[in-house]
Amino acid sequence: MLFPVPLVFLLSLVNGLSLNPFAFPGQDTKPVPGDSPLLLCDSSSSQLLKLTHVDVAPNPPERGTNLTIVARGDLSKEVDEGAYVEVDVTYGYIKLLHQTYDLCEELPNVDMECPLKKDNYDLTKIVEIPNEVPPGTYTVIARAFTADDELITCLTGSVAFPPYGSKNLIKFLLQD
Template sequence: MVSFKNLAIVTLAVTTTSVEGISFSNIYLNKAITIFKNPTSLIPSFSNSKSINYQDTKPIPGDSPIEVCDASEKQLLHLDEVIVTPNPPVAGQNLTFTAVGTLDKTIEEGAYVEVEVRYGFIKLIHQTYDLCEEIVKVDLQCPIKSGKQTITKNVEIPEEVPPGKYLVVARAYTKDDEYITCLTATIIFPVQ
C-alpha cells in the first residue's frame, strides 16, 4: 500500500473529488509504523461494517490497482480511467496518479468517506473522514462541481512502508447519504 493513508486516499481521493484530487498524508503511515513497532497491537479486529463483495467489483480502465466495488449499486461517480505510475507503486519512489471521471451531482459540505485499511487479514484502520476537510489538503474545496473532470497528482511514497499485502476500501457518501462511490485497491509491497 502506498503508505497507509496514501493508498487509502488514492482510493479516497478519486471518491472525494470526483476525480479532482488525492488527499495524501502521513496519518496511515504513522499508524502503521506504530503498529509494526508494537506487535501486540496486531490483534485482528472484526467489524459490523459493510464488507467487500469480491464478485461485485469492476476494474477501472488504465491498468491501475484501483477497482470500483459495490459495482451493481447506483453511484454518483463514474471513472473513465485511472493511471498509476509506477504500477505497482514502489516504496521510496514518487507516484503519479491521473484520473478522469464524471460526477453526476455536486458534492457539498457534509459529505463523508469511510476508509478501511487491512494488512493481510489484519484491520489496521477503519475510520470516517469529512470529505471536504480531506480535499482541502490537496488545494481543493467543496462544493465539488458535477461534470467531467481530470486530475493529476504526484505523491512521494515513503521508504518506511512495511512489505506485505494491503487492501484499501473507501466508500464515499453525500451529506444526504447518497452513494458517491466505492473504490478498492490491493497493493503488494515486496521485501527489499
C-alpha cells in the first residue's frame, strides 16, 4: 500500500493542493486516473508505483469537511528501510515547506510498515480539512525514493481555497 503514503501525506500536509506551473520541475505531468486533482509528475521517468485509480471526495477539497481518498496502485518492487519522501509546499508563489521525510516512519499513519512488498494495493483513507485553511492557492509536490534513490512515485495536484464567504466566515468565527 505504498501509493497512499505520498498521496495521504500530501493531502494532510496542506489539506489541499493546487496546480502552479512554476512549482513543477518541468511540465512532464499527466493526470492520475480517477476523480482527483492529482497529477503524476516526472511521468516520462520510470517509477516503481503505478497508480491505477485515485478518487477524492469532495473534489475539489473543501474547508471544514472530511476528504475521502480511495486509491489503487501496483508496486513493482519491494521498498525497504531508508526510503524517503521529498515534499515541497507553496502558497501562491511563497515556499512554505521543503522537507525530507523517512517514508518508513510515515507508513504507520496509513496502517502500514516497511518493508513494502511488491504487490497490488487498495486503500481508503479519510483526512480532515480544517475550517482554518486560509484562502489561496496551494501547490504540493512529493517525490518518493527508495534507499537506492530509485523513483517510487512523483505526485502533485491542485486546489485553490476561495475567500471566505458569509456562510464560511460565520462558521469560522463561531468555532471554539
